Amino acid sequence: xxxxxxxxxxxxxxxxxxxxxxxxxxxxxxxxxxxxxxxxxxxxxxxxxxxxxxxxxxxxxxxxxxxxxxxxxxxxxxxxxxxxxxxxxxxxxxxxxxxxxxxxxxxxxxxxxxxxxxxxxxxxxxxxxxxxxxxxxxxxxxxxxxxxxxxxxxxxxxxxxxxxxxxxxxxxxxxxxxxxxxxxxxxxxxxxxxxxxxxxxxxxxxxxxxxxxxxxxxxxxxxxxxxxxxxxxxxxxxxxxxxxxxxxxxxxxxxxxxxxxxxxxxxxxxxxxxxxxxxxxxxxxxxxxxxxxxxxxxxxxxxxxxxxxxxxxxxxxxxxxxxxx
Ligand code: UDP
Numbered sequence: 001x002x003x004x005x006x007x008x009x010x011x012x013x014x015x016x017x018x019x020x021x022x023x024x025x026x027x028x029x030x031x032x033x034x035x036x037x038x039x040x041x042x043x044x045x046x047x048x049x050x051x052x053x054x055x056x057x058x059x060x061x062x063x064x065x066x067x068x069x070x071x072x073x074x075x076x077x078x079x080x081x082x083x084x085x086x087x088x089x090x091x092x093x094x095x096x097x098x099x100x101x102x103x104x105x106x107x108x109x110x111x112x113x114x115x116x117x118x119x120x121x122x123x124x125x126x127x128x129x130x131x132x133x134x135x136x137x138x139x140x141x142x143x144x145x146x147x148x149x150x151x152x153x154x155x156x157x158x159x160x161x162x163x164x165x166x167x168x169x170x171x172x173x174x175x176x177x178x179x180x181x182x183x184x185x186x187x188x189x190x191x192x193x194x195x196x197x198x199x200x201x202x203x204x205x206x207x208x209x210x211x212x213x214x215x216x217x218x219x220x221x222x223x224x225x226x227x228x229x230x231x232x233x234x235x236x237x238x239x240x241x242x243x244x245x246x247x248x249x250x251x252x253x254x255x256x257x258x259x260x261x262x263x264x265x266x267x268x269x270x271x272x273x274x275x276x277x278x279x280x281x282x283x284x285x286x287x288x289x290x291x292x293x294x295x296x297x298x299x300x301x302x303x304x305x306x307x308x309x310x311x312x313x314x315x316x317x318x319x320x321x322x323x324x325x
Contacts, residue, residue, distance in 0.1 A: 004029065004053075005028075005030070005072040005073065006029065006030040007029050007073040007074070007075065008073070008074045008075070008107075009031060010034045010035070010076050010078035011035055011076075012035050012045060012056065013033065013035035013040030013041055013042055013044050013045050014035065014040040014044070014078075014081070015081075015181075015184050015185065016118065016179065016220070016223070016224075017040065017044075017075075017077040019181070019183065019221075020227065021054070025051065030055075031048070031054050032056075034057045034059050034061060035059075036058065036061070038080070038092060039085050044183045060096075061103055061104065062100045064103060070111060072113055072114070073114050073115075073116065073231060074108050074113050075115075075116045076116070076156075077118045078096050079100075079152070080093045080096075081120075081149075081188075082185075082190045084188060085188060085189070086149040090148040091148075093149050094148050094152045096152070097149070097155060098159070105160065105163045108169055109163070109167060115163075115172070117156055117157070117160050119153050119176065120149075120175060120177075122140075122149055122153055123138050123154050124136055124276075125140035125150060125274075126141075126274060126277060127139055127279065130280060131246075131281060134238050134239065134285055138154075141274050145273055145274060160173060161173075170236070171236055172231055172235070172236065173236075173237070174227050174239055175239065175240045175241065177218055177243070178215045178217050178242065179217070179218045179219070179242070180217050180302075180305055182308035183308070186309065186317065192217070192305065196256060196306060197309065197317065198264065199256055199260035199264055200262075200310065200317055201318070202264065204267045205256065205257065205267065207266045208249070208270065208271045208272060208275065209268065209275070211249040211251075212248055213248065213271070213277050214280065215249065215279050216243050216244055216247070216280045216281060217243060217245070217247070218243035218294055219294065219296035219300070221295075222294040223241055226239075226292045229290040229292050230290055233289060233290055240282060240283055241286055244281055244282070244283055245298060246278075250266065259302055259306055260306065
């Protein structure tokens, strides 16, 4: 028997899942990646297939999960995560957040593993409290376009907490705010790949509404560090991880135009229904409990991310249509 820790990461081929796989491999863990590849892409983890510490299961976690051998930690990151994705595949989004977490929690009980779930700032909906603290319960429209994602994530938190209190399972809940970096999908409809893709193709940047809505963008390595610390902490209540540096979408578009050196313009498109007007994490808990705060500022992070998108092939860059169209 080896003493090496073994971690199962669901959604391993996605943007965040793949960076987590890299981090746990680097920390000396054995990593089991699991993904049904609906929104994930094997390209994100192909560099890991040659490693003996890594194994991959092509599996939908909404169905019963069987993994032989011990598991120390389960990180549940499988889920469509952009508004375009969950509008196109709403039922899968609901299932992976509900049936998927139920399977993960059941597996964790059998394996005596600790579970960390990827929750989201979307549990706060269009927030009436700003910045958002973990104590805020949110302002979510259950039957609006974001309801399938927001409510699945809220249910996921409730289910996880129930396993913690009822079964004494070790659980962790991270509420992830907008995160960016290499391996984001160019066609996932999120604002950063949308803007950078448009700039690289010489198109105008589609700003939704008047661009006065705000977001706070966290670079992926900072997020991964926060998640890693939370997993190893003994804190079972939800923790916000995000960068509190808030910016309007208009200013963000202007930054992208400057960064890419194009002479494109920002053009206004209709604001989608229930688009949160403001979002900024209160990270006091992460600071206190995990000794964590973000290190990478937007200028540095955007530069790395832009270099990644620039390195993509013209075919990839031109894949503007979403893959479910
Ligand atoms: N947005 C935009 N243009 C785009 C895509 C998104 O102006 O082409 C806006 C969107 O309306 C939202 C913000 O950018 O206010 C962030 O959107 P994203 O989909 O990245 O994530 P959200 O935080 O809304 O889940």
